[in-house]
Amino acid sequence: MKVHLITSSLDGEVVKSDLFDNVLSFLQQSSGPIQFIPAWQAHPHLLDTPSFSIQRPVEIKASFKIEKEVARPTKTNFFTRSIAHVKDFLEQKGEINDTKEELPKAPPAEERFSPWVYFFEICAMYRMRNEIPDEDHVFLLTALANDKNWFGSIGPSGRDYFVHTANWEYFLKDTDSRFPIAYEVVVWLLRHQMFSSRVEMMNGIHATPRGCANDFCQDKQQIQLKMRTGDVCSTCLNILQVKGREPLIIAQIMDVFERVRLNVLFRERAAILKRPSRLEVRGFTRKLFFTDLGNLEVSLNPKEKTIFLFFLNHPEGVLLSHMVDHRSELEQLYSFFSNTSGGGQRISEAIDLLVNPTEGNLQQVLSRIKRKLESNLGVELAKHYLISGPHGEPKRIAIDREFVTYNI
Ligand SMILES: [Zn+2]
Structure with a gap:
């Protein structure tokens, strides 16, 4: 279908x-x-x-509350009542404040x-x-x-x-x-x-x-x-x-x-719960699934995934200026996800670009990851997974690694 x-x-x-x-x-x-x-x-x-598409005003409905005095019960006995209509049996009687939820x-x-x-x-x-x-x-x-x-x-x-x-x-x-x-x-x-x-x-x-x-x-x-x-x-x-x-x-x-x-x-x-969703890194291509969000998948491209998984592997955080020290780990991750023709040479060039602080490539990748996480998880929930940290200090992903599982 x-x-x-x-x-x-x-x-x-x-x-x-x-x-x-x-x-x-x-x-x-x-x-x-x-x-x-x-x-x-x-x-x-x-x-x-279409010519039939016109502007129309939107009605704004005011909501009113009517306050009523409640009469005190005067009888102390209880009675038997006959049920003449199904409605009598089904309906909970009483006055409720039917306040509409505000938009x-x-x-x-x-x-x-x-x-x-x-x-x-x-x-x-x-x-x-x-x-x-x-x-x-x-x-x-x-x-x-x-x-x-x-x-x-x-x-x-x-x-x-x-x-x-x-x-x-x-x-x-x-x-x-x-x-x-x-x-x-x-x-x-x-x-x-x-x-x-x-x-x-x-x-x-x-x-x-x-x-x-x-x-x-x-x-x-x-x-x-x-x-x-x-x-x-x-x-x-x-x-x-x-x-x-x-x-x-x-x-x-x-x-x-x-x-x-x-x-x-x-x-x-x-x-309220301040609890992040569990994150599962799944399969050979290391797809990212947010288990508690109905297995929501956040798709990252090979470069974004390389950086995200790298930081996930380094809970202690890494200074962006020290990324070059982790070149081989990055290269290994990237070669895993990228199926670019040209193989080793192309991968090596891509990583060079990434770890070179003067290129700004890493910053672009980081902001793309942030945008994707926020658009998928909402700003509040995304905070747990963002690669972030104060200026000049190591960047890290905050999520408690107990919430992260690898199913690969
Ligand atoms: Zn139905």
């Missing part, structure tokens, strides 16, 4: 390449029959900015949006131009909002979709956008598995949130609940069972839910 991820090339619609890559690699880390295929601006569409930041004054049909046209055009088989799925990731203000939706073809990639910072605290976007992609794949028509789908998704992937989330902040549970409710599981869908596809979708859940919870708790 092939799932093509595309984005428009137009300003205001394009998804930044970092974010696109992060969503893609997060999805690709799930194993199973679903293949996620990128088409990052490879086939920009030629539609002009992490004030909403924008306006936003550009377009009707859904525009997004599905882009998918259709992509299909036509690239001769995508009918059975493949096409997702347009777009920074442009839509007229119904949904996170995403499925088109009339049943295999075209869009997912809105912007504004997550208004609904979720401290969450990297890649997680809700990846979550939305697989939610729509799940719905495709469950429902055969739009009517069936609208009947099947839940108006009242129950922590299921099929919660409608009329209040957009409710998406937090289903991302934190990473669950599919028993009603929905029954539908899947009755329809007899491919279990491996469902398992792969559930795996993405689970990894999103782990990431959301771990990040939320990181500030």
